[in-house]
Amino acid sequence: MSDPRVSHIPPQAAPVRLWHLAFRSRNLVIGGALTLIFVAAALISFVWTPFDITQLDIANKIKSPSARNPLGTDHFGRDILSMIMVGARTSIAVAVVAVGIGMLFGVPLGLWAAARKGSLLDEVIMRANDLIFAFPALLIAIMITAALGPSAINAIAAIGIFNIPVFARITRSGALSLWQREFVMAARVSGKNAARISVEHILPNVTNLLIVQGTIQFSLGILAEAGLSYVGLGAQPPIPSWGRMLADSQTMISFAPHMALFPGLAILLTVLGLNLMGDGLRDLFDPKLRRSRQ
Amino acid sequence: MLRYTLKRLVSLAISLAVASVVIFLAIEVLPGDPAAYMLGVNAQEDTVAALREQLGLNGTMWERYSSWIGGLLTGDFGISYTYRTPVADMIADRMQVSLPLAIYALTLSTLIAFPAGILAASRRGSAADVSIMGITQLGVAIPNFWFAMLMVLIFAINLRWFSAGGFPGWDAGLYPALKSLTLPAISLALPQASILARIMRSSLLDTLSEDFIRTARAKGLTRAQALRRHALRNALIPVLTIIGLQFSFLLAGAIIIENVFFLPGLGRLIFQSISSRDLIVVESVVMLLVFAVVLVNFAVEITYALVDPRLRHRS
Numbered sequence: 001m002s003d004p005r006v007s008h009i010p011p012q013a014a015p016v017r018l019w020h021l022a023f024r025s026r027n028l029v030i031g032g033a034l035t036l037i038f039v040a041a042a043l044i045s046f047v048w049t050p051f052d053i054t055q056l057d058i059a060n061k062i063k064s065p066s067a068r069n070p071l072g073t074d075h076f077g078r079d080i081l082s083m084i085m086v087g088a089r090t091s092i093a094v095a096v097v098a099v100g101i102g103m104l105f106g107v108p109l110g111l112w113a114a115a116r117k118g119s120l121l122d123e124v125i126m127r128a129n130d131l132i133f134a135f136p137a138l139l140i141a142i143m144i145t146a147a148l149g150p151s152a153i154n155a156i157a158a159i160g161i162f163n164i165p166v167f168a169r170i171t172r173s174g175a176l177s178l179w180q181r182e183f184v185m186a187a188r189v190s191g192k193n194a195a196r197i198s199v200e201h202i203l204p205n206v207t208n209l210l211i212v213q214g215t216i217q218f219s220l221g222i223l224a225e226a227g228l229s230y231v232g233l234g235a236q237p238p239i240p241s242w243g244r245m246l247a248d249s250q251t252m253i254s255f256a257p258h259m260a261l262f263p264g265l266a267i268l269l270t271v272l273g274l275n276l277m278g279d280g281l282r283d284l285f286d287p288k289l290r291r292s293r294q
Numbered sequence: 295m296l297r298y299t300l301k302r303l304v305s306l307a308i309s310l311a312v313a314s315v316v317i318f319l320a321i322e323v324l325p326g327d328p329a330a331y332m333l334g335v336n337a338q339e340d341t342v343a344a345l346r347e348q349l350g351l352n353g354t355m356w357e358r359y360s361s362w363i364g365g366l367l368t369g370d371f372g373i374s375y376t377y378r379t380p381v382a383d384m385i386a387d388r389m390q391v392s393l394p395l396a397i398y399a400l401t402l403s404t405l406i407a408f409p410a411g412i413l414a415a416s417r418r419g420s421a422a423d424v425s426i427m428g429i430t431q432l433g434v435a436i437p438n439f440w441f442a443m444l445m446v447l448i449f450a451i452n453l454r455w456f457s458a459g460g461f462p463g464w465d466a467g468l469y470p471a472l473k474s475l476t477l478p479a480i481s482l483a484l485p486q487a488s489i490l491a492r493i494m495r496s497s498l499l500d501t502l503s504e505d506f507i508r509t510a511r512a513k514g515l516t517r518a519q520a521l522r523r524h525a526l527r528n529a530l531i532p533v534l535t536i537i538g539l540q541f542s543f544l545l546a547g548a549i550i551i552e553n554v555f556f557l558p559g560l561g562r563l564i565f566q567s568i569s570s571r572d573l574i575v576v577e578s579v580v581m582l583l584v585f586a587v588v589l590v591n592f593a594v595e596i597t598y599a600l601v602d603p604r605l606r607h608r609s
Contacts, residue, residue: 131309131316134587136546139580143320146568146576219435226437227550231565246440250554253443254451264440272435 021284028280034273038266042088051079053086053240062256072258075248080259083240084266090152090241091270094234095221097156099214102163107210109164110171111202115194117176126172129165137162137224145233152241155234159224163217170213174206208285212278219274226267242267298599306592313584314366318359321577345375362577371578376570381578384563391461392552392559395475396544399482404537406487411494411533416521418499426491433488438547442481442554449477459556478555482548486540493536497529504528531601538594546583 022028051057051069057077065072071080113125135143141158148154175198178184187197228234229243237244242263249259346352353361365372371381414426450458456477462470501507502525510520549561556562560579567575 127305127308130305130591131312134309134313134584134591136543136587138546138549139583142549142564142568142576143317143580146573147320223437227439230437230439231550231553243437246437246443250443253447257447260440260443260447264437264443267437267440268432268435271437272431275431275435 018284022280025280025284027276028284031273031276031278031280034269035277038088038270038273039092041085042092045082045085045089049079049082049085051082053078053082054238062252062259064256064258071262072256074245074259075252075256080245080262083245084242084263087240087242087245087263088266088270090229090235090239091222091225091267094152094156094159094225095218098159098163098221098224099217101156101160102167102217103210103214106164106167106169107171107203110168111175111198113168114172114175114179114202115198117179125168129168132161132165135162138227141224141228141233150233150236152235152239155225155228158228159221162224163221166217167210167213170209171206174209175202178202178205208281212282212285215274215278215281219271219278222267222271222274295599299596302592302595306588309588310585313588314363314581315359317577317581317584318362321573321580322355322358366578366581372574374567374572374575376567376572381575384575385560385579385582388558388560388563390464391475391557392545392548392561394471395478395482395548395552395557395559396541398472398475398479399486399544399548400537400541402479402483403487403490403540406483407490407494410487411491412498412521412526414491414495415498415502416518423495427495430488430491433484434492436485438481438485439550439554441484442477442551445477445481446554459554461557474555475557478548478551478557481551481554482544486544490533490536490540494529494533497532498525501525501529531598534601535594535598538590538597541590543587545586 055078057073059077060069060073061075061077063069063073063077069079069081071084074080074083109125109129113122116122137159140161141155144154144158179202184197184201187201192200225234225241226243226246229241230247232247234243235241245263246260249256249263253260362372369382371385373379374381374384377384410426410430414423417423446458449455457474461474464471498521502521507520507525510524511517515523545560548559549564551557552559552561553565560583564576564579567573567579
């Protein structure tokens with residue numbers, strides 16, 4: 001009660017206040033900066049990369065980092081920095097679409113289940129979710145690949161399907177507590193039906209939860225895409241992908257460690273940035289949690 | 295408790311039944327003709343017909359499904375198309391690598407996570423806490439196959455302490471076999487240990503702020519004594535749940551790590567079967583892994599309910 005950090009923050013902090021707090025959160029600043037760097041790299045790569053990655057330059061193959069190629073070149077003489085920039089596109093695209101799929105299906109399912117809590121529908125939705133959880137994303141990807149062949153699209157589908165129950169669950173649990181609140185009761189009394197209440201009153205209030213979870217699933221998506229591409233189930237050549245670059249580097253790791261080092265670092269830093277950002281956002285949206293986690 | 299167990303058992307059976315249908319449909323129906331798929335585009339028509347006959351693909355979908363499930367239930371997983379050996383034998387063979395690897399990794403992860411989580415929680419806010427949390431933040435973000443590659447570079451190529459991959463088999467003796475599983479187990483354990491340490495820490499912190507800990511302190515116990523005698527046991531409940539879940543994910547997650555280290559486990563078997571279009575093997579191994587995940591989750595739920603009676607009456 002006497003904690004000044006908490007008493008200062010009203011339940012719905014004004015936007016200006018949130019920005020102010022956001023810049024004071026170390027997690028959020030570092031995480032946001034790391035994420036921004038990779039998003040920027042991906043965007044810049046559409047108009048400019050240091051070298052053209054479609055041009056092979058065998059004379060300059062497997063060169064260690066130098067002034068010309070800051071991160072060295074690969075076994076085809078391609079500039080690794082340029083490859084990482086273009087690879088960021090693949091990672092971000094796959095993860096964004098996969099999170100989108102998860103939210104598109106998961107959120108309405110979660111809202112629906114919460115609105116009909118305890119009914120057969122709720123039970124069916126939640127059991128179906130449990131079932132998807134029994135298939136780790138990798139197994140879904142393996143099945144899709146066995147059936148349809150490997151591609152970035154199939155990797156997106158696999159990670160997206162895995163995301164659906166995650167969002168359904170978090171939406172349902174957030175919505176369930178909201179359904180007990182007075183303002184929802186008031187909306188019911190005023191004659192609004194469950195669907196309208198879900199959209200108008202419940203959804204806006206679970207947005208924070210969804211943003212935090214979205215950030216976490218985004219980082220998991222990048223890890224999953226890298227893993228799938230590494231074993232050849234994700235993006236196919238010539239689409240550059242960080243996981244693919246690591247797979248290519250594996251046989252050359254003893255004499256060209258830089259080929260393995262930089263794409264891995266790119267994955268690590270992006271995922272780290274997203275995770276820190278997720279932690280920061282969670283603290284920002286829920287000051288009570290911040291206090292208990294310290 | 296019996297009612298709860300029965301309810302969970304029914305739910306387990308339904309999950310498995312639905313999962314089997316999903317896997318069956320995905321692999322047998324979606325791609326069209328599995329026989330033509332296995333033999334490739336240039337196959338002769340009579341070869342495809344012969345293979346269809348041999349694979350038992352000429353029956354109705356229901357007949358094929360029930361013969362597959364009937365086989366699985368009696369331990370007959372069918373015959374691999376490429377290796378011409380019973381799939382059950384192949385799986386049993388590969389399990390000798392995958393299962394010990396998962397157990398090894400889980401043991402390592404627990405051995406790392408428990409002391410780290412307890413230390414971080416008991417010295418909350420100290421340099422030790424901050425550095426442990428920082429390391430776990432990295433551990434969660436690192437792709438485990440990349441970490442595996444770095445370990446190969448350092449410990450196998452540069453220091454020559456371990457071999458870079460392969461598995462000598464258990465016949466070669468316990469030490470060489472375990473040694474060849476060590477780097478893979480560490481790679482698998484690192485992210486898991488990071489997650490577990492974070493959960494251990496937050497669970498302990500939650501417990502330490504409860505009234506019964508204050509009572510224990512008021513009785514004259516030191517902070518360390520209260521932690522050891524009262525907090526630890528209570529904090530363990532969520533931690534055990536996560537350990538159970540991690541075991542099933544280790545079995546599936548090992549698929550990628552086995553590829554880094556060329557280990558002849560279930561993961562390599564799946565990839566070999568995909569590339570040789572040996573769909574019967576893919577189907578059965580995926581089903582087996584899903585079975586393992588569902589079964590471990592079931593065991594965790596039951597143990598949880600045994601430890602915490604409140605759960606039995608919920609939902």
